[in-house]
Amino acid sequence: DVKVTQSSRYLVKRTGEKVFLECVQDMDHENMFWYRQDPGLGLRLIYFSYDVKMKEKGDIPEGYSVSREKKERFSLILESASTNQTSMYLCASSLTPRTSGHASTDTQYFGPGTRLTVL
């Protein structure tokens, strides 16, 4: 089974702090994603990465950066946390290489989520 793990289930930080959320997958997937989920807004894509050291902005990248130094690990960084970044953060991974189009490997597998509260 695919396993995606996230460094923390719950996190409380103060405004202005630098926050690191880490995600690790054990299935050698090329693609990794960071979403945030808020009531009434659904899941929104922050960033994704299709290869080591490669990244692309999603729908809401402002206030966030990412790092992917190894294939299995994808980090989300909040440079200076703000209260409007209080949310559930979800990491996902998928196998599809960027140039292929196979639905079976397009499936995304999610981690358990990190509920971040910024005070």
Added chain:
Amino acid sequence: DAKTTQPTSMDCAEGRAANLPCNHSTISGNEYVYWYRQIHSQGPQYIIHGLKNNETNEMASLIITEDRKSSTLILPHATLRDTAVYYCIVKSPNSGYALNFGKGTSLLVTP
């Protein structure tokens, strides 16, 4: 990606089949139907996907109408642990990376 329409909520008695409908009348030829679910305070979980044939796995069955404009996810013997929000997503493998989860159907399985 095509838009999907799902009922807001459904109830199902434990042990009975749960049939969750999804309308995707604007689906195009290369778009697949995916189902995910999200149990409260957990990450979404992939259930099943299909293109035009019916599909079955250890979790569920997916029935897609011949015109592909709608589909039904079937949980054959619902348990209390199946209480979750179920999302129907239509996506082409080449249409980008993000999944549009929409609002989904909140399924409550009762004893």
